[in-house]
Amino acid sequence: MLLFLNCFIIFCMFVIGSLFGSFFSLATYRLPRHQDIVATRSYCPKCKHRLEFLDLIPVISYIIRGGKCHYCGDKISLRYFLLESLNGLVFVIFYLVFGYTINCLIISLIYAILFVIVGSIIMSKKMTPDEKKEIKSLKEELKLNKKSGVFVSEIIVAMIMFTILMVSSVTISKNFSNTAVKNRLDSQAYTVLLKNVETCLATSYENLASYISQDLVEGTTFNVSVKVSRLSDQDFSKDDIVKIIDVKVSYLYNQNVIEKNMKTVKGKVL
Ligand SMILES: [Zn+2]
Structure with a gap:
């Protein structure tokens, strides 16, 4: 494409x-x-x-x-x-x-x-x-x-043509760069998301708690909300406990809150 x-x-x-x-x-x-x-x-x-x-x-x-x-x-x-x-x-x-x-x-x-x-x-x-x-x-x-x-008429026409070209090209390039910025922020949000999931997976169950934090990447604040819960309350053997990790990452873009979510990632307790 x-x-x-x-x-x-x-x-x-x-x-x-x-x-x-x-x-x-x-x-x-x-x-x-x-x-x-x-x-x-x-x-x-x-x-x-x-x-x-x-x-x-x-x-x-x-x-x-x-x-x-x-x-x-x-x-x-x-x-x-x-x-x-x-x-x-x-x-x-x-x-x-x-x-x-x-x-x-x-x-x-x-x-x-x-x-x-x-x-x-x-x-x-x-x-x-x-x-x-x-x-x-x-x-x-x-x-x-x-x-x-x-050449007055020629100059006027050239100036009008230039203005039209300038305005249209600025508008188009703005949309282009906006999409590029959005894509970059999205990929950074995804990186923050994965980083938190990995942290939860690598940490033993006792040390895990739900937490809220912030991550600053290239001037953009990513709000991170992590909720860790156990899959089964009946099974108390630590080796078998499977945890549910629910990570939400959000950031502000054009005054809109953009949210990325990675629900119920399951991992065995180390
Ligand atoms: Zn001829």
């Missing part, structure tokens, strides 16, 4: 990574050209045909379309396929290294920002002189209109 869950998360991380990769390569292409990265649907750079759903699936689209534009047959740069798969892999590596934690998200975000910055610089160096001229006139136009915040 755990293996299945892990494989599922790894698969999801690859999909998320490749989706981001697809978005990053779009951003690195469009940002130096001062084009909108959010509202405008993806299009073929050659024939300008709007891309449909089947053309937009990262990694898969490239394979099913045979690396060609579905509309004009123009070859699609292998760069897109490589960037998408590579980003998928990078996200999987982040998950494997950092686990399902907030650190994983922060590292992914830093990586994404660096990727877009570096990618944009590289892509802007690759622009044709015509494109550069076009952008220069666009910049002048923007200056005249006193619109300095070209």
Whole structure:
């Protein structure tokens, strides 16, 4: 089950990574050209045909379309396929290294920002002189209109996306770590339980009495309640006396008392 869950998360991380990769390569292409990265649907750079759903699936689209534009047959740069798969892999590596934690998200975000910055610089160096001229006139136009915040809409959308990702991932990781904490406390309670049972088994009958005690393990208090009784009152031969050991261990978790019980453990008196 755990293996299945892990494989599922790894698969999801690859999909998320490749989706981001697809978005990053779009951003690195469009940002130096001062084009909108959010509202405008993806299009073929050659024939300008709007891309449909089947053309937009990262990694898969490239394979099913045979690396060609579905509309004009123009070859699609292998760069897109490589960037998408590579980003998928990078996200999987982040998950494997950092686990399902907030650190994983922060590292992914830093990586994404660096990727877009570096990618944009590289892509802007690759622009044709015509494109550069076009952008220069666009910049002048923007200056005249006193619109300095070209990327404001992009930044707002990115921030909203980041917030959603952050909140959902914190919630999920909290649930994950809560389960982990609960499992750890449960196993510690079980250890305390066994320890007390063993003590009762190893002690001779005369020295046994019901007792209440506390055990502090890693900052959590485990309340122990032990009741030892004889199985048979008719049999007074010490060698044959069988005792009933009833151990209860409880601890506080999220303001709830969690109780572990090991009833009627029988053992011969030593
Ligand atoms: Zn095309």
